[in-house]
Amino acid sequence: xxxxxxxxxxxxxxxxxxxxxxxxxxxxxxxxxxxxxxxxxxxxxxxxxxxxxxxxxxxxxxxxxxxxxxxxxxxxxxxxxxxxxxxxxxxxxxxxxxxxxxxxxxxxxxxxxxxxxxxxxxxxxxxxxxxxxxxxxxxxxxxxxxxxxxxxxxxxxxxxxxxxxxxxxxxxxxxxxxxxxxxxxxxxxxxxxxxxxxxxxxxxxxxxxxxxxxxxxxxxxxxxxxxxxxxxxxxxxxxxxxxxxxxxxxxxxxxxxxxxxxxxxxxxxxxxxxxxxxxxxxxxxxxxxxxxxxxxxxxxxxxxxxxxxxxxxxxxxxxxxxxxxxxxxxxxxxxxxxxxxxxxxxxxxxxxxxxxxxxxxxxxxxxxxxxxxxxxxx
Amino acid sequence: xxxxxxxxxxxxxxxxxxxxxxxxxxxxxxxxxxxxxxxxxxxxxxxxxxxxxxxxxxxxxxxxxxxxxxxxxxxxxxxxxxxxxxxxxxxxxxxxxxxxxxxxxxxxxxxxxxxxxxxxxxxxxxxxxxxxxxxxxxxxxxxxxxxxxxxxxxxxxxxxxxxxxxxxxxxxxxxxxxxxxxxxxxxxxxxxxxxxxxxxxxxxxxxxxxxxxxxxxxxxxxxxxxxxxxxxxxxxxxxxxxxxxxxxxxxxxxxxxxxxxxxxxxxxxxxxxxxxxxxxxxxxxxxxxxxxxxxxxxxxxxxxxxxxxxx
Numbered sequence: 256x257x258x259x260x261x262x263x264x265x266x267x268x269x270x271x272x273x274x275x276x277x278x279x280x281x282x283x284x285x286x287x288x289x290x291x292x293x294x295x296x297x298x299x300x301x302x303x304x305x306x307x308x309x310x311x312x313x314x315x316x317x318x319x320x321x322x323x324x325x326x327x328x329x330x331x332x333x334x335x336x337x338x339x340x341x342x343x344x345x346x347x348x349x350x351x352x353x354x355x356x357x358x359x360x361x362x363x364x365x366x367x368x369x370x371x372x373x374x375x376x377x378x379x380x381x382x383x384x385x386x387x388x389x390x391x392x393x394x395x396x397x398x399x400x401x402x403x404x405x406x407x408x409x410x411x412x413x414x415x416x417x418x419x420x421x422x423x424x425x426x427x428x429x430x431x432x433x434x435x436x437x438x439x440x441x442x443x444x445x446x447x448x449x450x451x452x453x454x455x456x457x458x459x460x461x462x463x464x465x466x467x468x469x470x471x472x473x474x475x476x477x478x479x480x481x482x483x484x485x486x487x488x489x490x491x492x493x494x495x496x497x498x499x500x501x502x503x504x505x506x507x508x509x510x511x512x513x514x515x516x517x518x519x520x521x522x523x524x525x526x527x528x529x530x531x532x533x534x535x536x537x538x539x540x541x542x543x544x545x546x547x548x549x550x551x552x553x554x555x556x557x558x559x560x561x562x563x564x565x566x567x568x569x570x571x572x573x574x575x576x577x578x579x580x581x582x583x584x585x586x587x588x589x590x591x592x593x594x595x596x597x598x599x600x601x602x603x604x605x606x607x608x609x610x611x612x613x614x615x616x617x618x619x620x621x622x623x624x625x626x627x628x629x630x631x632x633x
Numbered sequence: 634x635x636x637x638x639x640x641x642x643x644x645x646x647x648x649x650x651x652x653x654x655x656x657x658x659x660x661x662x663x664x665x666x667x668x669x670x671x672x673x674x675x676x677x678x679x680x681x682x683x684x685x686x687x688x689x690x691x692x693x694x695x696x697x698x699x700x701x702x703x704x705x706x707x708x709x710x711x712x713x714x715x716x717x718x719x720x721x722x723x724x725x726x727x728x729x730x731x732x733x734x735x736x737x738x739x740x741x742x743x744x745x746x747x748x749x750x751x752x753x754x755x756x757x758x759x760x761x762x763x764x765x766x767x768x769x770x771x772x773x774x775x776x777x778x779x780x781x782x783x784x785x786x787x788x789x790x791x792x793x794x795x796x797x798x799x800x801x802x803x804x805x806x807x808x809x810x811x812x813x814x815x816x817x818x819x820x821x822x823x824x825x826x827x828x829x830x831x832x833x834x835x836x837x838x839x840x841x842x843x844x845x846x847x848x849x850x851x852x853x854x855x856x857x858x859x860x861x862x863x864x865x866x867x868x869x870x871x872x873x874x875x876x877x878x879x880x881x882x883x884x885x886x887x888x889x890x891x892x893x894x895x896x897x898x899x900x901x902x903x904x905x906x907x908x909x910x911x912x913x914x915x916x917x918x919x920x921x922x923x924x925x926x927x928x929x930x931x932x933x934x935x936x937x938x939x940x941x942x943x944x
Contacts, residue, residue: 417671421700453856621856628855630865631668632839632879633642633810 283357306340334376336604339369389450390416403479413459425501430510432461438609471513473555482521503527518566575605639841641912660804667692667819668811702788739891800828810838838879844872881907894934905930
């Protein structure tokens with residue numbers, strides 16, 4: 256198979272017009288089987304692909320097509336891969352990271368936005384796109400006063416479509432609620448999956464940290480806030496089941512640590528956990544090598560591994576195979592299972608990002624809170 | 634002679650109109666759409682299919698009204714639901730283990746004289762568990778009746794009487810599908826079965842399921858992964874001798890022969906009847922007759938024409 260970029264390269268009389276035609280006739284990055292070609296056009300001293308795929312060199316150099324201003328890089332990607340990237344343009348000793356101007360796929364996160372490479376076989380799940388037929392749940396902005404942190408904290412509550420006070424609902428408490436709503440389309444996902452009967456109608460409490468790096472790694476104030484303030488508040492004010500089996504803590508990255516740490520500090524309170532790309536760094540011996548931000552994480556995970564108890568009954572975990580945390584997450588699965596917890600674990604060829612966490616919601620929520628699909632025969 | 638018609642889903646292929654004609658009924662038809670829950674009253678299409686002579690019993694709305702008036706009954710009902718939910722969890726846990734071994738045995742290659750007795754024994758254990766679970770469910774319902782005396786509670790008694798009154802004025806009953814637990818729960822609470830015993834009944838999807846002896850829930854393709862077919866509730870027993878399988882083609886892995894064989898053998902002597910769109914089974918007295926194209930799972934796990942060996 257001769258790649259399109261090489262056909263262009265071999266073209267006689269390669270000039271600016273031919274490059275224009277090539278760019279206009281393709282979509283980029285150019286997917287040809289497992290080969291993915293990135294291009295950038297312009298004057299530069301060097302161009303690199305910057306990405307967060309653990310296992311590959313984080314900066315990969317582009318080549319310039321002779322006699323043109325077209326830079327390109329071809330890499331091989333396994334089927335179904337998805338990752339986020341930027342171009343690093345080097346000029347006169349300065350580097351500028353930009354999104355791929357030819358790629359319309361963009362993912363946002365709290366730090367900005369990245370271009371998205373969707374390899375062959377990857378598709379954005381249809382259940383995370385707005386569905387005009389799906390009835391809409393509602394979001395309610397509240398404030399909890401006198402929290403364990405010493406001040407008020409905002410809380411967002413999601414109520415499912417057709418919410419009725421005479422019914423009872425499971426309760427899902429989400430860490431980084433705002434980010435899940437903004438970057439992982441959690442409301443759209445909930446609306447759609449509930450509408451499709453794949454997930455039970457849920458009440459969701461979305462929490463918003465002030466300083467997640469400080470509050471999430473096993474901070475007793477945080478655990479107290481969730482277990483002794485958010486949970487009782489929700490159970491007082493909303494028709495939730497009020498049993499551990501119908502309570503779930505959810506979080507991604509450090510939010511996964513916060514969820515596990517809270518459940519660990521309050522055993523028997525939360526029956527379910529939804530942990531995405533948990534930052535479950537630990538050391539068997541020696542010092543933490545991930546930097547000071549992970550010191551308390553490692554301290555907690557080491558303590559947890561030493562004495563796990565039974566933080567929950569049912570745990571859904573997911574991690575991207577392109578994440579540096581893949582080893583820690585993989586090792587957590589048999590560890591939890593060996594302590595009697597029921598665990599479902601999904602991997603995807605993706606990185607440590609919000610769209611990865613978005614794409615796993617169907618299997619996570621449908622497993623933890625199966626919808627009435629089982630009971631409905633229209 | 635009791636006449637019951639069970640049908641496949643009516644959403645895309647409406648056959649209830651024709652079946653009504655075959656029954657030769659010209660009077661009003663009592664309809665039950667409680668399985669649609671809050672959408673219970675959105676029954677214009679159904680009413681049209683029934684010749685605009687439908688009277689919706691509004692079981693869902695009536696139950697809500699009863700619960701709003703009688704909070705004590707509501708609490709008791711909720712306790713019953715909690716008990717049933719817990720029982721179902723325990724049953725599922727036990728079922729998981731038995732089904733795991735049964736599934737392996739059904740697919741295992743080896744000498745039939747060694748394997749078949751093991752399969753029979755495993756299936757017997759499954760059947761015993763199902764029977765036990767059915768008894769436990771029945772016990773919970775009976776305890777509710779004895780302790781709460783729902784028939785003597787004013788709000789409920791009034792609605793029950795109204796429902797019976799409507800039923801008496803109707804020539805037949807039509808039961809639509811929807812949420813099967815909601816449907817049977819509301820029918821049970823309003824004691825609808827008492828007024829339908831001698832009426833012709835047409836029912837489809839979940840409506841057909843609640844008429845059988847055992848409500849068997851199943852889905853081989855939900856996003857959380859295939860579940861084990863399970864006894865969900867005691868049926869009304871008005872369509873005996875069958876397990877109704879609506880949407881069988883989409884919900885069941887019909888080409889998974891060992892899985893279907895286990896399904897069929899586990900629930901025998903009831904016939905596992907696939908009720909896809911256009912399918913139909915007619916019960917006249919004690920005799921079932923199925924239309925061509927309606928399939929039954931045989932003991933080997935193959936879908937075969939249901940009419941060949943109707944019970």
